[in-house]
Amino acid sequence: MQTGENEQALRKIIDFTRFLSIAILLIHFYLSCYNTFQQMHLTHPIIDHILWPLSKMPVFKTALMAKLNALGLLIVSLIGSKGKRDENIRAKTIVTYCLSGLLIYFFSSYLSGWLYIWATAIGYLLFMTGGGLLFRMLKLKLGGDIFNKENETFPQEERLLENEYSVNLPAKYQLKGKERNSWVNIINPFRGTLVGGSPGAGKSYFVIRHIITQHIAKGFAMLLYDFKYDDLSRIAYNALRQHGGRSFYVINFENIMHRSNPLEPETMLDITDAIESARTIMLGLNREWIKKQGDFFVESPINFVTALIWFLKKYEGGKYCTLPHVIELSLVDYQDLFAVLTSEPEIEVLINPFISAWKNEAYEQLEGQIASAKISLARLSSPQLYYVLSGNDFSLDINNPDDPKVVCLANNPQKSQVYGAVLSLYVNRINKLVNRKNQQKCSLIFDEFPTIYFNGIDNLIATARSNKVAVTLAVQDYSQLKKDYGREQAEVIMNIVGNVICGQVTGDTAKQLSERFGKINQLKESVSINAMDTSVSKSTQLDYAIPASRIATLSSGEFVGLVADDPTNKIDLKIFHNEIQNDHTAIAREEARYQEIPAVRKISTAAINGNYQRLKADISQLVETFTKTTTP
Known part of the structure; x- marks a missing residue:
């Protein structure tokens, strides 16, 4: 001193x-x-x-x-x-x-x-x-870095850490004013991956496409939900052409390709499977019900549809156990319908409230219980939907080691609510089948995840790791997830995933991510000028490594996030803020060589309508069989 x-x-x-x-x-x-x-x-x-x-x-x-x-x-x-x-x-x-x-x-x-x-x-x-x-000049950088960019830089992982499951994305980042090469190493995709970013942030181009191609190259079976078909499906199809080893299927309700029955009776082992399928289809058609689960007028339609599904599963070995048959059966008159349903003892507890209301002539209550289900299901009464849902081109156990598959679920943004509900049913049934032991490694990729209802996604991420099921969810931000899934479910989804890759987002999403990434030591300078002297002081203090304001101003292709590791491959530098590097010229050349997904079948309108009428006739015949046996 x-x-x-x-x-x-x-x-x-x-x-x-x-x-x-x-x-x-x-x-x-x-x-x-x-x-x-x-x-x-x-x-x-x-x-x-x-x-x-x-x-x-x-x-x-x-x-x-x-x-x-x-x-x-x-x-x-x-x-x-x-x-x-x-x-x-x-x-x-x-x-x-x-x-x-x-x-x-x-x-x-x-x-x-x-x-x-x-x-x-x-x-x-x-x-x-x-x-x-x-020697009197005051050398300060207080005005040189007005956005504090240099102070908010930190060391990031520069090693390429690769294994048989990993997804590796090359990137560049800034460290104290110098550009350095780095890698985003998702070495444990089975802990769940959340890809976020507002429209145009580069989720699909910089991240999702590489997850698809690298997982297919490494032998994964795959379920791909393609919200804007065929943006991602073309990538998957052409990657599979290079690596082979799996069958390729597309569920498309507009340009019909393959057919599959999501209510396969062989895969529905007990009534809980019917309950989950009914809940998925009803909540998918009525997204506002997600926040009202437990209410009388929400649970009643679900129980009604459950009874229909389980009855058809039990009737003659399940030969009519398809969603189109369920829809047609729901439209039968109450007297004939209840005569049919009472023949199955296992659903007696489910249909008893409806029969009681009918016998007591409480028709308004009965309509309130059932009409919402009938109205919702009626939106699915389409010849094209019936044709796809009543076929059986492939089974839904996509990660069966004897017959691994890559299945693409095609949606259309203009019809996303109707198609999304049916695709949600496919997702629900596939989820049940893939999350089993001794199956092939499997990747479930959902583009624009909030547009479908996936009941039990948190349970899948939490339990599927040991069964080698990797889940990738692409969302725009937390508010979108909260709107479609409710606050509690959205928080669980946001917090349960181990890998986060996020582009530009704002609001609560940016704040949550900033807090999740934590704080780093930053150098702070301050100057005090008075009439006698000028003093400069420097200090360090903990501040957010990636502030919410920085996340809100990311450029396209620039991402922040963190990755999870595993006991055999530790990563000390899990947090990253970098710009993922795509070889645009190579990607353009590759896409120029892409082949279109080939048409599977040529189906006439007459055949589609004939199938539609046949399904209706099946239910009419079924009801007629029961009414004949009950008529004195």
Whole structure:
């Protein structure tokens, strides 16, 4: 700690050094311009007697030597000086003073007499002024990084960590103003991956496409929900053409390709499967019911549809157990319908409230219980839907080691509510079948995940890791998820995933992510300027590594996030903020070679309508069979 005495002694030393510099220069003037001083009668014998011996010293041996020594002592005195720091001093001003001073100071040697003295003195003063400004200049970066970007940089994983399940994305990041190469290593995709970002952030182009291609290359079976068919399905199909080993299927309700029955009776082992299927289809058709689960007028339609499904599963070995048959059966008159349903003892507890309301002539209550189910299911009464849902081109156990599959579920943004409900049923049934032991590794990828209802997604992520099921969810932000799934379910989904890759998002999503990424030590500078002195202080403090405002201003292709590791492959630097690198030219060349997904079948409108009428006839025949047996 400095004391007042030390500062005073330092000032005296500095003043004495500068005095020596000036003294050497004055003596040099007297000795080198003696004739000029003599003509002006400015000499004196006593001064001559004192200074002539000094002229023999090495300092005054030559004019250049004297000037250099004077200049050196001046620089020493300037280094030790303490003046008031001033942030308004500019480097350009300092350079101008110093350079002009040095030029005049040294080139004055070509002059003589008083011109030499004055030129040298002016050069000396100019250099002294510039040097004084140099050591008073306030060097601050307070205005150089107005968005604090450099302070918010941190080391990131630069190693390529690859295994038989990993997804590896090359990237670049900034560290203290320097660009460095890095990798986003999703080495454990079975802990769940959430890909977020507003429209245009680059979710599909920079992340999802690589998850698809790398997982197919590594032998994964796959379920791909393609919201804007066939953007992702084309990628999957052409990747599978290169690597093979799996069958490729597409469920498309507009351009019919493959057919599959999501209510396969062989895969429905007990009535809980029927309950989950009914809940999925009803909540998928009525998304606002998700937030009202448990209400009487929500659970009643679900129980009604459950009874229909389970009855058809049990009737004659399930030969009519399809969703179109369920829809047609729901439209039967109550008297005939209840006569049919009461024949199955296992659903008695489910249909008893409806039969009681009917017998007691509580028709308004009965309509309230059943009409919402009938109205919702009626939206699915389409020949195209019936045709796809009543076929059996492939089974839904997509990760069966004996017959692994890549299945694409095609949606259309213009009809997403109706198609999304049916596709949700496929997802629900596939979820039940893939989450089993001793199956092939499997990847479930959902683009625009909130557009379907996946009942039990949190349970799948939590339990499927040991069964080698990797789940990837693409969402726009937390508010979208909350709107479609409810706050509680949305929070569970956001918090249960182990890998997060997020582009530009705002609001609550950005705040949640910023808190999740945590804080880092950041260097802070502050300056205090007053009439007497200027002081600069530096300190470190913990602040958010990636603030919410930074996440809200990410560019397309720029992502933040964190990755999960596993016991055999530890990652210390899990958090990242980088720009994922795509080889745009290579991708363009690859897409130019893509082949279109081939048509599977040519089906006529007459055949589709014939199937539609046949399904209706099946239910009419079924009901007629029961009404005949009950008619006296």
